[in-house]
Amino acid sequence: MSEEEHRTHSAVHVVKGAVQKVLGAKWTASVFVSGRHGRLTVQYDRKPTDDELRRVEQAANAKVSEGAEVLEFEMERKEAEGHFGDAIYDLFPVPAEVTLLRIVRIPDWNINCCNESHVDSTSQIGTVRLGKARFRNSKRELEIEFDLAG
Numbered sequence: 105m106s107e108e109e110h111r112t113h114s115a116v117h118v119v120k121g122a123v124q125k126v127l128g129a130k131w132t133a134s135v136f137v138s139g140r141h142g143r144l145t146v147q148y149d150r151k152p153t154d155d156e157l158r159r160v161e162q163a164a165n166a167k168v169s170e171g172a173e174v175l176e177f178e179m180e181r182k183e184a185e186g187h188f189g190d191a192i193y194d195l196f197p198v199p200a201e202v203t204l205l206r207i208v209r210i211p212d213w214n215i216n217c218c219n220e221s222h223v224d225s226t227s228q229i230g231t232v233r234l235g236k237a238r239f240r241n242s243k244r245e246l247e248i249e250f251d252l253a254g
């Protein structure tokens with residue numbers, strides 16, 4: 105991953121936190137990052153309104169402006185599960201043989217086990233511009249596209 109993609113990938117965590125808070129969507133089905141473009145796909149039951157998407161974008165950018173710390177640490181899987189529950193997981197499974205997890209945490213915002221590289225502070229991400237949101241009724245999945253500006 106390029107430096108730019110570390111920013112975009114970190115933005116996925118920020119957008120994820122915003123989507124969880126504004127829409128209440130808990131489970132991530134997949135993520136995609138290329139250059140300054142990102143896509144987050146979450147399990148959801150309907151297409152959000154334009155107003156809700158605006159609030160997601162605003163919440164994400166408020167978190168960026170705040171310059172929140174992006175913490176990375178390792179934790180025994182059992183301990184992490186005891187501490188954080190299933191919030192650390194996405195819909196794609198972590199293999200059973202993995203006993204040590206790398207956890208990424210933006211306090212009060214997002215927690216996830218993740219092996220990618222991240223920025224140290226959300227202020228390094230730049231402005232998040234949400235693009236298209238696509239709801240796939242058959243899969244009960246919501247895809248949210250975004251780009252980083254500036």
Ligand SMILES: [Zn+2]
Pocket residue numbers: 113114117208218219220221222
């Ligand atoms: Zn990550």
